Amino acid sequence: MHCPKCRGVMRTYTRSGVHIEQCDSCRGIFLDYGELEALSQMESQYRAAPPAAAPGWGTPAPAVHHHHHGGHHHRPHHGSVFHMLFST
Amino acid sequence: MRVHTETAPSGLFARLAEIGRGPAGAANPSAAPEVLYDRHGVLVVRVGDVAVKAHQPDREYGVPFLGRIRLAEALPHLLVGPLGPPVDVDGRTVTVSPYGEPVDPREELPWEEGARLLAALHSTPVPADAPSWGRPTRVARLVSRLGDGPAEDVVRRAFATLPAWIRGEAPEPPGHAHLIHGDWHLGQMVRLPGAPDGNRRWRLIDIEDLGTGVPAWDLARPAALFSAGVLSPEEWGRFLGAYTRAGGPAVPAGGDPWAALEVPARTLAIQIAATCVISAGRDDRPLDGAEQAVVDACARIAAAGTPA
Numbered sequence: 001m002h003c004p005k006c007r008g009v010m011r012t013y014t015r016s017g018v019h020i021e022q023c024d025s026c027r028g029i030f031l032d033y034g035e036l037e038a039l040s041q042m043e044s045q046y047r048a049a050p051p052a053a054a055p056g057w058g059t060p061a062p063a064v065h066h067h068h069h070g071g072h073h074h075r076p077h078h079g080s081v082f083h084m085l086f087s088t
Numbered sequence: 089m090r091v092h093t094e095t096a097p098s099g100l101f102a103r104l105a106e107i108g109r110g111p112a113g114a115a116n117p118s119a120a121p122e123v124l125y126d127r128h129g130v131l132v133v134r135v136g137d138v139a140v141k142a143h144q145p146d147r148e149y150g151v152p153f154l155g156r157i158r159l160a161e162a163l164p165h166l167l168v169g170p171l172g173p174p175v176d177v178d179g180r181t182v183t184v185s186p187y188g189e190p191v192d193p194r195e196e197l198p199w200e201e202g203a204r205l206l207a208a209l210h211s212t213p214v215p216a217d218a219p220s221w222g223r224p225t226r227v228a229r230l231v232s233r234l235g236d237g238p239a240e241d242v243v244r245r246a247f248a249t250l251p252a253w254i255r256g257e258a259p260e261p262p263g264h265a266h267l268i269h270g271d272w273h274l275g276q277m278v279r280l281p282g283a284p285d286g287n288r289r290w291r292l293i294d295i296e297d298l299g300t301g302v303p304a305w306d307l308a309r310p311a312a313l314f315s316a317g318v319l320s321p322e323e324w325g326r327f328l329g330a331y332t333r334a335g336g337p338a339v340p341a342g343g344d345p346w347a348a349l350e351v352p353a354r355t356l357a358i359q360i361a362a363t364c365v366i367s368a369g370r371d372d373r374p375l376d377g378a379e380q381a382v383v384d385a386c387a388r389i390a391a392a393g394t395p396a
Contacts, residue, residue: 055350057388058315059381077193081378084313084360086193086275087127088226 003028100131100142103177107184108135139187142180149174149181152219156295159218166209168278168291188278188291199323200330201290202277207336210266210303221270221301223253223260227355230362239365239383245390246358254355266337270297272306303338308352312360315353316385318378357385
C-alpha cells in the first residue's frame with residue numbers, strides 16, 4: 001500500500017489491537033474504518049483507570065535504596081529515616 | 089502541687105528521677121533512672137515501671153490537657169496516659185505514666201498493630217467534652233524557622249501550595265467528627281508488660297494532641313514518607329491495608345484513599361522536609377539520601393502547584 005499523500009510505502013503497526021498504517025516517508029498515519037473510534041474508546045478507558053496508588057507528586061518507586069533479603073525479613077531503618085518514622 | 093528544684097538540665101533529670109522513685113523512694117526503690125528521650129525540649133526518664141516526662145516548654149497545658157488525660161483514662165485499651173494530673177517543676181509541666189516498651193526499630197515494625205489502634209480510636213464515639221485537635225500547627229512553625237538556601241526555598245514553595253487554613257491564614261473548616269491521636273508515628277506506640285501469653289499489648293502514648301479532628305491526619309506521616317519514596321510500598325500497604333480492614337474511617341471504603349490523604353500527606357512531607365533541612369543546617373552537613381528524597385517531593389509539590 002502506498003501513501004495517498006506522498007506515495008511513500010505504508011508500514012503496518014499494531015498498537016493495543018488497533019492496526020495503524022504509517023508512511024515511512026512523511027510519517028502520515030492512515031486509520032481503517034472504526035479504528036479512530038477504537039482509539040477514542042481506549043483513551044476514555046485510560047482516563048477512567050483505577051486511581052493512582054500515590055498522589056500526583058508522589059514517586060512511583062522508592063527513591064531510597066532498600067536492601068531486599070527476600071521474604072518478610074525486616075529492613076532496619078537507620079539515621080534520618082529512623083527519625084522520620086519514630087519522632088515528631 | 090509545686091516542686092522546688094534547681095533549673096539546670098541535669099537538675100531536671102534528677103528531679104524527674106526523684107518523682108519516678110516516688111515518695112521517699114517507695115514506688116521504685118532500686119530502679120536506676122534511665123533517659124528514654126531527650127529531644128525538642130522534651131525529657132523522658134524511666135524509673136522502673138513508670139516514665140516521667142517533662143513536656144515541651146512552649147505549649148499550653150491548661151484545661152484541654154486535663155481533658156486529654158481524662159480521655160486517655162477512659163480508653164485504657166487504646167491509650168496509656170498520665171497516672172494523674174500534671175505537676176509543675178520550675179515552670180515545666182511534668183507527668184508520670186506507666187512505662188511501656190517502645191518499638192524496637194531492629195525488629196519487624198508493628199504497622200498492623202498501629203493501624204488497628206488508630207482505626208479503633210477513630211471509631212470510638214466522641215465524648216461531648218472532648219477537646220479539639222484543631223489544625224496542624226507544626227508545619228507553619230517549622231517553615232517560618234527556615235533560613236536561606238535552595239532547599240529552604242523548595243520547601244517554602246511547597247508550603248505555599250497548602251490550603252490557607254493549614255498555613256494559619258484562614259479559619260479551620262468545620263466538621264471534627266472523630267477522635268484522633270493528632271501526632272502519630274511509630275515512636276507513639278508502646279507495649280505494656282505482663283502479657284503471659286505473649287500477646288502484644290500495644291498502646292498509643294503522647295496525648296498532647298489527642299482530640300477531635302479529621303482522622304486522615306493520623307495516617308499523614310507514613311503516607312508522606314511512602315509518597316516521597318522513603319517508606320517502601322510493602323510497609324505502606326501493610327499499614328493502610330490493616331487500617332481499612334479494621335474499618336478505619338479516615339479513607340473512603342473501596343474508594344481512592346488519596347482523596348482523603350493527599351493534603352495531610354503533602355503537609356507532612358513539607359513538615360518533615362523542613363525538619364530535615366533545619367537539622368542538616370544546624371549540624372552543617374549535607375542532606376542524606378532520605379532527607380533529599382523528602383525535599384525532592386517538595387520540589388514536585390511546588391511544580392504541581394495548588395490543585396484547589
